[in-house]
Structures are given as structure tokens and as C-alpha cells.
Amino acid sequence: MGRLIEIGPFIKLQRTKQEMTQGELAEGIVSLSYLSKIENKKTDASPEIIQLLCNRLGIELIDGVDTDLQKKCKQWYAMLFDVYDKKEIIDTYKDLQALMDRSINDSFFLFEIHKIRYYIILRQIDKALSKMNELSEMVNSFDNDHLYYWYKFKGNYYSFTGEFNQAMRLYKMAEDKINQVDLDEEEVADLHYTISVTNSKLRNTLEVIDYANKAMDVFQRNYNFIRCAQCHILLGISYRRIDMYDKAIKNYNLAKHLGELNKNKQVIQLANLNLGYAHSKIGNTEEAIKYYVFVIEEEDDEAIKIKERLASITSLIKEYYNIGDYEKTKEMIKKALTILDLASDDHYYQLYYYIIHTYTYALNNEQEKFRALVTDEFIPYLKQHDDHSNLVVYAKMLGSHFEKLGKYKESVKYYKLANSAYNELINL
Numbered sequence: 001m002g003r004l005i006e007i008g009p010f011i012k013l014q015r016t017k018q019e020m021t022q023g024e025l026a027e028g029i030v031s032l033s034y035l036s037k038i039e040n041k042k043t044d045a046s047p048e049i050i051q052l053l054c055n056r057l058g059i060e061l062i063d064g065v066d067t068d069l070q071k072k073c074k075q076w077y078a079m080l081f082d083v084y085d086k087k088e089i090i091d092t093y094k095d096l097q098a099l100m101d102r103s104i105n106d107s108f109f110l111f112e113i114h115k116i117r118y119y120i121i122l123r124q125i126d127k128a129l130s131k132m133n134e135l136s137e138m139v140n141s142f143d144n145d146h147l148y149y150w151y152k153f154k155g156n157y158y159s160f161t162g163e164f165n166q167a168m169r170l171y172k173m174a175e176d177k178i179n180q181v182d183l184d185e186e187e188v189a190d191l192h193y194t195i196s197v198t199n200s201k202l203r204n205t206l207e208v209i210d211y212a213n214k215a216m217d218v219f220q221r222n223y224n225f226i227r228c229a230q231c232h233i234l235l236g237i238s239y240r241r242i243d244m245y246d247k248a249i250k251n252y253n254l255a256k257h258l259g260e261l262n263k264n265k266q267v268i269q270l271a272n273l274n275l276g277y278a279h280s281k282i283g284n285t286e287e288a289i290k291y292y293v294f295v296i297e298e299e300d301d302e303a304i305k306i307k308e309r310l311a312s313i314t315s316l317i318k319e320y321y322n323i324g325d326y327e328k329t330k331e332m333i334k335k336a337l338t339i340l341d342l343a344s345d346d347h348y349y350q351l352y353y354y355i356i357h358t359y360t361y362a363l364n365n366e367q368e369k370f371r372a373l374v375t376d377e378f379i380p381y382l383k384q385h386d387d388h389s390n391l392v393v394y395a396k397m398l399g400s401h402f403e404k405l406g407k408y409k410e411s412v413k414y415y416k417l418a419n420s421a422y423n424e425l426i427n428l
Contacts, residue, residue, distance in 0.1 A: 009138040012039035116153040148177040162347035189218035229258035354378040391421035
């Protein structure tokens with residue numbers, strides 16, 4: 001357990017879990033003010049008092065390491081690392097929580113910190129935030145192991161909510177702890193992969209390539225081909241962004257091949273989605289459509305994430321609209337609206353809402369609704385999120401809209417915005 005003074009936060013957490021007031025716990029043992037000092041680590045209580053408080057809470061104070069419990073915790077942590085079957089993760093968590101509720105032990109802090117990751121996997125984001133807030137009062141009791149996972153899982157939270165600058169700051173703090181903790185090389189590679197993903201979100205292209213290659217070196221040594229495939233997709237995205245399309249397509253195809261060898265539909269379809277983007281960028285519309293259709297054909301497969309489906313279907317809306325196939329555009333919009341309902345709680349919902357409705361109004365020639373949505377809501381949203389890539393597309397679309405109406409002053413304004421966004425994009 002280490003220093004007895006660190007027992008205070010454990011007692012406070014167990015008390016609040018049991019919905020017991022400080023008065024109820026303190027009665028007949030210590031004064032209310034003294035209990036408050038124990039819980040807030042302002043005094044070092046005697047072992048006798050600590051034992052009496054634990055007895056009232058109905059928990060055992062284990063001195064030293066409970067190796068059996070530690071082993072069970074490590075098994076659960078590994079499930080969270082590889083994202084096993086969710087039912088197995090939940091069942092193991094319940095068994096562990098029952099053991100934790102009966103004792104105060106050395107595994108306590110690490111178990112509580114891993115709950116942040118657990119709630120994110122289950123998409124219980126409010127619970128993840130509550131756990132972060134609860135544990136923030138205990139941070140000064142954390143050792144380096146605790147701090148590493150604290151920073152990493154908080155980074156996971158901010159990645160999930162789309163706050164990538166905040167996520168990157170936390171991932172780099174976790175990286176600074178690597179030499180002070182005992183981690184296996186796959187755990188370090190996972191952090192490097194995560195940093196690469198976050199750099200990709202922030203369009204730090206050279207950093208993406210650097211960290212993806214670092215991670216892939218380890219995954220290759222350990223024959224972890226699915227993680228290699230994920231790295232190839234990141235590399236492909238980076239090469240596409242710097243107009244190295246041959247290299248991008250090569251990496252996507254490598255990822256798809258590894259996905260097929262391992263029968264991993266999620267990797268296969270992520271590769272298909274990105275192959276669609278690459279072919280669209282170089283003007284191969286038929287090829288782009290082919291790859292996007294591969295993704296949406298798997299609509300009943302739970303392995304294909306909602307975000308990937310929305311990305312593919314909105315890309316098809318753009319492709320069909322641009323080649324004048326308005327029947328197919330309508331068909332895709334109808335499908336997209338159904339999928340959009342499933343994403344109503346996710347941070348990317350708003351982006352796809354705007355894309356779908358922009359094309360709906362354009363297709364139906366609802367000029368005022370189109371203008372109001374794109375100028376008053378969509379363009380400001382893209383500016384706020386520094387989404388220069390989409391800003392180029394929709395500012396040009398708006399410029400073309402005003403040009404057709406003979407409103408040349410407005411048209412020039414949005415063409416200039418598109419050029420400005422493009423310059424921002426190539427300078428990132």
C-alpha cells in the first residue's frame with residue numbers, strides 16, 4: 001500500500017460509493033473534521049483508526065500485494081488494450097469490481113484509472129468523464145505507472161470527443177513517462193500509433209509518418225498484422241495529403257491484403273473507404289464509387305463503424321451529384337439519413353448532418369434553404385473546426401451556386417474563401 005497517508009482517498013471513494021456521509025462513517029471513531037483531514041490527506045491517521053474505518057465500510061485492508069487479484073486485473077487490462085468481446089469485458093469487470101469492493105489493496109488505483117478506458121469502449125462517455133473528475137482529486141497519490149495510464153486514457157477521452165489538441169497534450173505527457181515505467185514494447189507501440197492517429201487528425205503529416213513507422217516496426221516484430229494494417233492506412237492518408245498517390249494506394253492495398261488474410265472486415269472496409277478517397281482525388285470517379293459501394297454493402301455488419309458508413313455514403317452522394325446521377329444521389333441521401341440517426345450522440349454527427357442536408361437542398365433546388373444552411377451554419381462550423389479540406393469543397397460549391405444566380409460579388413467571396421482554405425491546407 002505504501003504510505004499510510006495515501007489511504008485517505010481510498011476511504012473517501014469507498015464511502016461515497018456506499019452513499020455514506022462523513023458523519024455516518026466518523027461516528028464513534030473520530031471527529032468529523034478529523035475524518036475530513038484523513039480523506040484529504042492532511043493528516044497521517046494511526047493504523048488502529050484506519051482499521052476501524054475500514055471495518056465500518058465492510059472492507060478488508062490488505063497490506064502488501066495480492067498477486068491473485070493483480071493477475072486478474074492484468075487479464076482485464078489486456079482485454080481493454082486489444083478490445084475483446086464486450087460481453088467478456090463487462091463480465092470480467094463485474095467479477096473484479098466485487099473483489100475490489102471487499103478490500104483496499106495495491107491494485108486499486110490502476111483498476112480505477114482503467115475504468116476510464118472501459119467506459120470509453122462501452123461508449124459511456126458521461127461515466128468516463130465522471131470517473132476522470134472523481135480521480136482528479138487523487139492524482140497527487142499516483143505513481144509513474146498510474147500517471148502513464150491516467151494521461152493515456154484521458155487522451156482517449158478527448159480523442160473520442162474530438163478535442164484533438166487536448167488529447168495530443170495528454171498523449172505526449174504519457175510518452176514522457178515511458179522511460180519511468182515498465183511497459184512491454186507493444187504497449188509503447190500502441191501509444192505511438194495513437195499519437196500518429198491524433199497527428200493525422202491535426203494534419204501533422206510528417207509526425208504521422210514518423211510515429212506510424214515506429215509503431216509498425218514493433219507490430220511487425222510481434223506478427224501483429226492487424227495493427228500493421230492500421231499503420232499502413234495512416235501512412236496512406238499522409239501520402240494522399242501530400243499528393244503522393246501511388247504510395248498512398250500501395251499502403252491502402254497492403255492494409256486491405258492484411259485485413260483479408262486475417263478476415264478483419266473493419267480493416268478491409270477502412271482500406272476501401274480510403275481507396276475511394278484516393279481515386280476520387282485523382283479523378284477516377286468510377287474506381288472511387290466502386291470502393292465506397294464495397295463499404296456500404298456491409299450495412300448489417302457491426303464491425304463496420306457508423307462513422308465509416310457515413311463517410312462512404314456521403315462520399316457517394318458527392319460523387320453521384322457531381323456526375324449528374326441525381327437518382328442515385330437521392331437514393332444515397334435516403335440511406336444516409338437512416339444511418340445518421342444512429343450517430344446522434346457522436347461528435348461527428350453535426351458534420352454529416354450538414355453534408356447530407358447541403359446536397360438535399362441543392363438537389364431539390366431549395367435555393368434559400370441551401371444558402372441559409374451553408375452560409376449561416378455549415379461554413380462557420382467548418383471554420384470553427386479548422387476543417388480546411390471540407391471548407392474548400394463547400395466554399396467552392398457555394399461560389400458556384402451564387403455564380404449561377406448571377407450574384408458575382410457573393411460568388412467571388414466564396415471562391416476566395418475556397419482558395420484561402422486550400423492554401424491553409426497545403427501549408428499545414
